[in-house]
Amino acid sequence: xxxxxxxxxxxxxEPFEIFVNSDAAYEYMTGVKKEVMSALEVDEVFKxxxxxxxxxxxxxxxxxxxxxxxxxxxIILKKGNVPITTEQRNKLIEEKRKQIVTIxxxxxxxxxxxxxxxxxxxxxxxxxxxxxxxxxxxxSEQVDPILKKIEMIIPIKxxxxxxxxxxxxxxxxxxYGILKQYGIKSEQWLSDGSLEVIVEFPAGLQxxxxxxxxKLTAGSAExxxxxx
Numbered sequence: 548x549x550x551x552x553x554x555x556x557x558x559x560x561e562p563f564e565i566f567v568n569s570d571a572a573y574e575y576m577t578g579v580k581k582e583v584m585s586a587l588e589v590d591e592v593f594k595x596x597x598x599x600x601x602x603x604x605x606x607x608x609x610x611x612x613x614x615x616x617x618x619x620x621x622i623i624l625k626k627g628n629v630p631i632t633t634e635q636r637n638k639l640i641e642e643k644r645k646q647i648v649t650i651x652x653x654x655x656x657x658x659x660x661x662x663x664x665x666x667x668x669x670x671x672x673x674x675x676x677x678x679x680x681x682x683x684x685x686x687s688e689q690v691d692p693i694l695k696k697i698e699m700i701i702p703i704k705x706x707x708x709x710x711x712x713x714x715x716x717x718x719x720x721x722x723y724g725i726l727k728q729y730g731i732k733s734e735q736w737l738s739d740g741s742l743e744v745i746v747e748f749p750a751g752l753q754x755x756x757x758x759x760x761x762k763l764t765a766g767s768a769e770x771x772x773x774x775x
Contacts, residue, residue: 551588553596556627558610564596565589565623573635576624577642583620590616592623628683639682646686647693648673654705654749655694661775663751664703672697706775708750712760713769716740722763729756750775 552569555562566588574580584590592607594600604614611619623629631639652666676696681689697703709732714722719742726744729752734744748756753772760768 552630554623554627554629556623561606561610562594563602563607563610563619563623563627564593565591565620566593566596567620567624567629569629569631569635572624572629573631573639576629577639583617583624586624587616587620592616592619625685626683631682636682640680643682643684643686643689644673644680647680647689650686650690651694651697651703651751653751655703656706656708656750656775658702658704658706661706661708661750661772663753664701668701669697669703672700672703675700706750707747708753708775709745709747709773710753710756711743711745711771711773713743714741714760714764715767716742718764718767722760722768725759725763745773 550569551566552572553564554567554572555564557563567586568588571580571586575583575586580586592602594602594606607614607619611622613619648666648669651669652664655664655669656662657664673693673696676693676699678693678696680693694703694705712726716739719736719740723742726742726746729746729748732745732747734742736742746756757770760770
């Protein structure tokens with residue numbers, strides 16, 4: 548059943564509390580709902596919600612840099628303490644874990660071979676390192692400390708890769724958009740209509756990049772890793 552709970556957040560020792568619907572707040576925190584106001588039961592920020600003691604605009608401005616309730620509620624729900632059920636908490640932990648694994652896999656390589664780590668490899672390393680995922684912190688906030696823990700299990704580092712690519716005239720225009728998405732550092736259109744570029748992107752995306760380029764060019768693209 549839906550119920551009203553108090554979400555709490557502390558800034559420099561100053562408490563800020565809002566009344567939210569626990570189900571709607573969970574859906575907002577997991578991205579199911581996009582409007583933060585759908586989670587609020589009362590459009591006010593309190594010092595002590597149980598006593599009905601409202602927070603002054605001056606304190607809101609000082610703590611959040613705004614008095615906009617939508618922006619403040621967003622911060623409280625994403626960074627504060629929000630009462631949720633055990634089932635919701637477990638689901639949120641799993642969602643954050645997947646996000647963290649994705650970030651690490653997209654950006655990391657094995658420094659011994661410069662090859663990307665697979666998602667399974669990273670998941671196994673996190674399990675061996677007994678990594679604890681915080682459901683109330685963003686995935687990006689947790690990446691660095693988790694990376695330090697799994698470095699003790701597998702050789703891993705974050706890196707970018709530079710790749711030289713030459714594409715024939717017949718496929719050059721079709722491939723340009725994909726190349727641009729990955730980050731073109733330099734480009735040269737040759738007299739025969741072919742295209743030479745250097746792209747740079749997170750090293751963990753190498754397999755994905757080569758797969759897309761090979762499909763678009765039927766394997767005719769010339770590629771060379773220039774550095775990691």
